[in-house]
Amino acid sequence: MTTFTNKIFNTNFFSTLEICLKAEELGCDIALMPTQTSYISKVNHFGKLYFNGVLDSEYKENLDYRSINEFYRITIVLKNVNKEQIPYLNDIGYVCSPFGITIEPNVKEEGIKKMIDYMHGNYQDVVVFRDGMNDISMFKSAPFSIAMGNATNEIKKLASFITKSNDEDGIAYACQHFGWI
Numbered sequence: 001m002t003t004f005t006n007k008i009f010n011t012n013f014f015s016t017l018e019i020c021l022k023a024e025e026l027g028c029d030i031a032l033m034p035t036q037t038s039y040i041s042k043v044n045h046f047g048k049l050y051f052n053g054v055l056d057s058e059y060k061e062n063l064d065y066r067s068i069n070e071f072y073r074i075t076i077v078l079k080n081v082n083k084e085q086i087p088y089l090n091d092i093g094y095v096c097s098p099f100g101i102t103i104e105p106n107v108k109e110e111g112i113k114k115m116i117d118y119m120h121g122n123y124q125d126v127v128v129f130r131d132g133m134n135d136i137s138m139f140k141s142a143p144f145s146i147a148m149g150n151a152t153n154e155i156k157k158l159a160s161f162i163t164k165s166n167d168e169d170g171i172a173y174a175c176q177h178f179g180w181i
Helices: 013-025 046-051 107-117 135-140 153-158 168-178
Strands: 029-035 038-041 055-061 073-078 100-102 129-130 144-147
Touching: 013 029, 013 046, 013 073, 013 100, 029 046, 046 055, 107 135, 129 168, 135 153, 144 168
Parallel strands: 038 055, 129 144
Antiparallel strands: 029 038, 029 073, 073 100
């Protein structure tokens, strides 16, 4: 599992820190995930409040985000806050949830490149499909990108082509449109 570090997370740990500090300034609840099954937060009982107790959470009233060198994900609960108020989100990528946003490492493009190298393929033949902001770096780096019809406007602006929605079999539609199937 890839983790965020000052080398992996958008190659700029400052962005990560700025996101946490700005979200906190706006009154959002924030939790960092140092392991795959637990959170650390300034919010007492974060796991019970937002994840029905499924994930463990450790409460640290004086948590300094700079003190955590490595983590798997950030969860920000947007209490009456618009996500556009938080800097760097569009550069890093995120997934929306019913209560806020989750930020995870954007390393899928690395996996694609490794698979292309392994298969002795041509990276220029890569096509990626996307509908959300969590894979924005993959979408920006691909030679050809297809946004689903239900994609966010930010994704649609970056797309080489916009297909039908997930519910309308958009992937099959795009593949047929380009003669790939």
